[in-house]
Amino acid sequence: FPIEVSVTEVSHAGEPIFVGVIRDITDRKRMDRMKAEFISTVSHELRTPLTSISGALSLMRSNALGGLPPKIEHLVEIALRNCTRLSALVNDLLDIEKLSSGKVTYQMEFWRVEKLVSDAVDDNIGFGETFDVKILAELNGSEHEIYVDRQRFLQILGNFISNAVKFSPKGNSVRLRVSYTNAAARILVIDQGSGIAKEKHDRLFKRFSQVDSSDIRKAGGTGLGLAITKELAEQMGGKTGFDSELGQGSTFWVEFPLVSRDKVAVLKPR
Ligand code: ADP
Numbered sequence: 001f002p003i004e005v006s007v008t009e010v011s012h013a014g015e016p017i018f019v020g021v022i023r024d025i026t027d028r029k030r031m032d033r034m035k036a037e038f039i040s041t042v043s044h045e046l047r048t049p050l051t052s053i054s055g056a057l058s059l060m061r062s063n064a065l066g067g068l069p070p071k072i073e074h075l076v077e078i079a080l081r082n083c084t085r086l087s088a089l090v091n092d093l094l095d096i097e098k099l100s101s102g103k104v105t106y107q108m109e110f111w112r113v114e115k116l117v118s119d120a121v122d123d124n125i126g127f128g129e130t131f132d133v134k135i136l137a138e139l140n141g142s143e144h145e146i147y148v149d150r151q152r153f154l155q156i157l158g159n160f161i162s163n164a165v166k167f168s169p170k171g172n173s174v175r176l177r178v179s180y181t182n183a184a185a186r187i188l189v190i191d192q193g194s195g196i197a198k199e200k201h202d203r204l205f206k207r208f209s210q211v212d213s214s215d216i217r218k219a220g221g222t223g224l225g226l227a228i229t230k231e232l233a234e235q236m237g238g239k240t241g242f243d244s245e246l247g248q249g250s251t252f253w254v255e256f257p258l259v260s261r262d263k264v265a266v267l268k269p270r
Pocket of ligand 1: 159163164167191193194195196204222223224225226227250
């Protein structure tokens with residue numbers, strides 16, 4: 001049966017004594033498994049009807065069935081927007097579940113860092129435009145490479161960028177920059193938006209951690225993005241972090257080791 005071992009040092013009459021505790025965690029493991037299965041089943045079950053609802057609504061909006069009166073068109077728009085939000089939540093829940101049970105598989109390859117960064121900008125420019133926020137990459141033509149799953153890496157940057165956009169005032173810009181050390185490439189997503197108060201920093205990368213519950217209404221989102229981002233980066237051998245001050249904007253970053261192609265054997269995702 002699964003066990004958990006912990007050792008604590010106590011001192012008795014000036015002598016150190018080590019106390020070991022062995023705990024049977026069969027029940028906890030079973031509960032964890034049931035919870036994961038529940039989340040996974042519910043998310044899968046939600047996905048199919050959701051796809052069909054948004055398909056039907058898109059058809060109504062497309063005018064293929066004849067034009068809609070403006071009031072109805074507006075309602076269809078709202079319903080579609082909320083379908084998109086719900087799909088994002090379902091996808092995030094599935095990702096979280098797969099990440100915590102080690103079921104995500106990575107297609108690790110070498111990619112030029114700056115190519116990935118400009119792809120991330122291209123992917124998100126349209127989203128930026130809907131908030132009237134520019135997304136700019138400051139690149140210097142470096143050939144350095146990192147070893148990642150491209151899609152998952154773009155998901156990480158996409159999450160940082162969409163947050164930066166959502167929490168920036170209209171007309172502002174979000175900048176992407178890469179800084180290199182001998183050993184690593186750090187990709188920074190810099191905004192001059194609302195920033196985050198110090199006392200909220202600890203919670204940020206935890207699940208469902210919207211700093212302010214009104215954020216979900218103001219900016220949408222699930223509060224799962226950063227938790228997913230951190231786990232994805234770590235499972236691919238990278239790390240994440242941020243720097244932020246209330247009212248001064250935020251810089252979120254992800255860092256990966258710089259690797260030469262002959263060293264790849266040591267860089268298996270975990
Ligand atoms: P969500 O899907 O709600 O964006 P995240 O995990 O990505 O979830 O982010 C959690 C919370 O962290 C956000 O709701 C917001 O309160 C805060 N946050 C994240 N990025 C930024 C940013 N660039 N500027 C201000 N607040 C941010």
